[in-house]
Amino acid sequence: MTCPVRNRSFIPPVELGDYPVGTAFPAGHLVDTNAAWRSLRPVIDATACSNCLICWLLCPDGVIQRHDRGALQIDYDYCKGCGICARECRQKAISMENEGNYGT
Amino acid sequence: MERETKAFLSGNEAVARAVRLARPHVIAAYPITPQTTVIERLAEMVEEESLKSEYLHVESEHSALSACIGASAVGARTFTATSSQGLLYMAECLHYASGGRFPIVMMNANRSVALPWNIYGDQRDSLSLLDCGWIQAYAEDAQESLDLVLQAYAIAEHSEVLTPMMINLDGFVITHTYELVNVPGQNEIDLFLPPFRTTNKMDFDCPMSLAFTAGPAYNQAFKQLQHLAMLKASRVIGEVEERFGRLVGRNYPGLIETLYCGDAEYIIVTLGSVAGTIRPVIEKLRSGGERVGLVRIRYMRPFPDAEIRRALAGAKAVGVLEKDISFGFEGTVFTNVSSALMRSQVVPPRLLNFVGGLGGKDISAADIELIFKRLKNSEPGETVEFI
Numbered sequence: 001m002t003c004p005v006r007n008r009s010f011i012p013p014v015e016l017g018d019y020p021v022g023t024a025f026p027a028g029h030l031v032d033t034n035a036a037w038r039s040l041r042p043v044i045d046a047t048a049c050s051n052c053l054i055c056w057l058l059c060p061d062g063v064i065q066r067h068d069r070g071a072l073q074i075d076y077d078y079c080k081g082c083g084i085c086a087r088e089c090r091q092k093a094i095s096m097e098n099e100g101n102y103g104t
Numbered sequence: 105m106e107r108e109t110k111a112f113l114s115g116n117e118a119v120a121r122a123v124r125l126a127r128p129h130v131i132a133a134y135p136i137t138p139q140t141t142v143i144e145r146l147a148e149m150v151e152e153e154s155l156k157s158e159y160l161h162v163e164s165e166h167s168a169l170s171a172c173i174g175a176s177a178v179g180a181r182t183f184t185a186t187s188s189q190g191l192l193y194m195a196e197c198l199h200y201a202s203g204g205r206f207p208i209v210m211m212n213a214n215r216s217v218a219l220p221w222n223i224y225g226d227q228r229d230s231l232s233l234l235d236c237g238w239i240q241a242y243a244e245d246a247q248e249s250l251d252l253v254l255q256a257y258a259i260a261e262h263s264e265v266l267t268p269m270m271i272n273l274d275g276f277v278i279t280h281t282y283e284l285v286n287v288p289g290q291n292e293i294d295l296f297l298p299p300f301r302t303t304n305k306m307d308f309d310c311p312m313s314l315a316f317t318a319g320p321a322y323n324q325a326f327k328q329l330q331h332l333a334m335l336k337a338s339r340v341i342g343e344v345e346e347r348f349g350r351l352v353g354r355n356y357p358g359l360i361e362t363l364y365c366g367d368a369e370y371i372i373v374t375l376g377s378v379a380g381t382i383r384p385v386i387e388k389l390r391s392g393g394e395r396v397g398l399v400r401i402r403y404m405r406p407f408p409d410a411e412i413r414r415a416l417a418g419a420k421a422v423g424v425l426e427k428d429i430s431f432g433f434e435g436t437v438f439t440n441v442s443s444a445l446m447r448s449q450v451v452p453p454r455l456l457n458f459v460g461g462l463g464g465k466d467i468s469a470a471d472i473e474l475i476f477k478r479l480k481n482s483e484p485g486e487t488v489e490f491i
Contacts, residue, residue, distance in 0.1 A: 016332075019325050021266055022205025024177070024304035024312045
């Protein structure tokens, strides 16, 4: 079997024929944003972050992204705001801020 | 067994033989009367290595179907069997299986549901789950049970269908009654039923997201696709039966079987083993000049609405005889038949609903004669009559 393209961007289905048969789809992307239930958002203070990656390891939804250089980034399309990253951060570099302040 | 043989088998044993011929990768089941002997025979076959399947010991029916869902999701052919309370216990998983489009094949031994506690046959277990998205077939005897299991894999795994299928056998009357059964040879079944191939499977080189979420924007489309696939199954069932007839040598009539409906004025519509009681009564009454007939529903989903309209077009009165009741209204089969007739261009015939056989209560030849008498002389009154 030829492997479908990985890491492709999500194209929303329009016609019935655009949908997969059953709930199986090539891995590599999520099919919907899912962040509306977040009341608090984690915000990383780049100056305090030591890049230890404990938050990256412990995030249950895998939404903390690391980069070769610079601070970690959070994918707010999928972060549910559980706060595990802020609680576990040893540098106290992550604060949970009121989502309302961000107008979302 | 390379060639066809004749064997003296119960309905359950006939199903076990069919499952062996279908070469499933995974069997997961939990014992419950009157299904138990199916999975006992299968366990023996795996033990003696005449069947090479992974036989999973599970702690409940919920787990049995969950295991089949997991196995089917990675591309395996699967089988499970249950009955009554067990079927109801897997109700949640029934929707998972159909929504995921996993072509699992399951035998259900039709049995009453508690309370009062009862292990004997009626059809309230499966008929109360018509809406779970499974194809539902009802057998009349052991031979048809065996053939339906083999056809079920071909129907369920068809690329345009990909829907699980439940084969219903009346508890004890079919499951435990011994008959002479033709068991096809492995060669002809290997031709009829090649291995299950699906692109929807777990593959380390091409990973798939399985059993994902779909929110309000996308969810309904998946349900609409399930509905369309079930409608397509009507055509596929005919094609599979045609191919089965050609390769195995037994022919089946599609979603319904009709007897003398061409000229019958009074017709009983029913499903399952009770048709075997009705046939000789019809022969007897017809030899006395009475124009009576039978429609035996073989598939409740997809529902044979057009077939039923055609079969009943010339009838003066129709009685639906079924082993279930939707309390406070009428039998579910009656509701379905009435709905099909309401779409007809001809005036619907007089319709009566006979409910019998609950908790295994006997339906005798005398009861059938009485139903035909009521069809001829019925006055409008109570729609549902308990026999």
